Amino acid sequence: MKRSKVLVQESDFDVGAEIQWLRRGLPEIGAVATFVGTVRDINENSTVRAMTLEHYPGMTEKALENILKVADERFEVTSAMIIHRVGPLYPEDQIVFAAATSEHRQQAFLACEFIMDYLKTEAPFWKKEDTPEGARWVSARDSDDSAKERWEQAE
Amino acid sequence: MKRSKVLVQESDFDVGAEIQWLRRGLPEIGAVATFVGTVRDINENSTVRAMTLEHYPGMTEKALENILKVADERFEVTSAMIIHRVGPLYPEDQIVFAAATSEHRQQAFLACEFIMDYLKTEAPFWKKEDTPEGARWVSARDSDDSAKERWEQAE
């Protein structure tokens, strides 16, 4: 991996500018796979007015950097990054950006999906939603565990 | 699918603006998977100085629109698009943009990869590279056929 970064921040991010950062001066790149996670206005049949993202400062950065390191070991990654926002967020806001570049598309897609699947189960973030029925912590999804397990079976 | 578009054009495109177009006014979207294909400076061990993308006007648009239609039938797609450039291109230039949004990430990733795999074998584009050894037409890759076949087995 020739370039990588991890950002945990309250502020929004600019996907176009980040893709430029991943690609700049690396003409061997032929494929850029990216993912943006956004705040939905409905979750588990309740209206979501806002949410707060809590995290574990210090561990968060360490966990995300480790996910990029493992992605680099398992796939042909030229550059990769993760941005994750924390603090108050509202419907349609961007939450997370994960991206991987490679010479060819299969490796870029695999690395990007791997990053998201591990982030969902291994990075210390917790969402608390503000709904008309009151505030509630979001429950972990079993489908996120099974998404991560497919990579373990592939080893 | 609530929104889709196909563009075949000589001019470059702005990934950030296109993602905005896919998401605008659709707060049910929780996931945006995108892919950008770019011109590499080396292919099959030769330096690539430039390339020209030829296509089959009329059929190109029809083929790309059909790929989005099939992606929508097979996956839970909220919005999707394809931009493909034609004409002269140079190393590091963007060639193609494929994107799909959904409520959750698995469907967005699947739809985006499906679009790219079908585009690679079903859309009438041909690349001609300018190398120090002369101009040459790029050969189709067997790996693109096998990437497409995995979706047929899944049916």
Add this chain to the structure above:
Amino acid sequence: MKVKVRFFASLKEQFGQDSLEVSTVFEPATVAGLRAHLCAEHPAFAKAIAEIGRLRAAVNQDMADDDTPVADHAEVAFFPPVTGG
């Protein structure tokens, strides 16, 4: 029977033309039948497709195979495997 035939990419270059019209009957009235007819009428086409190896075709701007019917006034295209994306 009138069919417009188009050629793209390396096939267009090697054959040396980008389109032609076929106005005689060919049998069977399919992609394979049209290709055989073109090979018989145009040795340069037969030579070009032999050099290219794998050839693909479209009928009325949809991907086609050997058995796809070719009706009167159809637009048929021949070209090498696609390499976009």
Add this chain to the structure above:
Amino acid sequence: MKVKVRFFASLKEQFGQDSLEVSTVFEPATVAGLRAHLCAEHPAFAKAIAEIGRLRAAVNQDMADDDTPVADHAEVAFFPPVTGG
């Protein structure tokens, strides 16, 4: 033996504090041993983790499981399954 213990998200709220220090010996010196020690010393912690169900832990900011050793001066965190992304 001195261990800093931190709590996050719903566990922090239900237990009512975000950290504490353990300065007595607990056996075994693992995540499970520390958790049992906290449950014995703090009924509110035992009640909170019972309500949360699945609990996860980190030792020195790495994800840990029940058998992960907890050394002197470690930082141990307990929290519900993560829900980022």
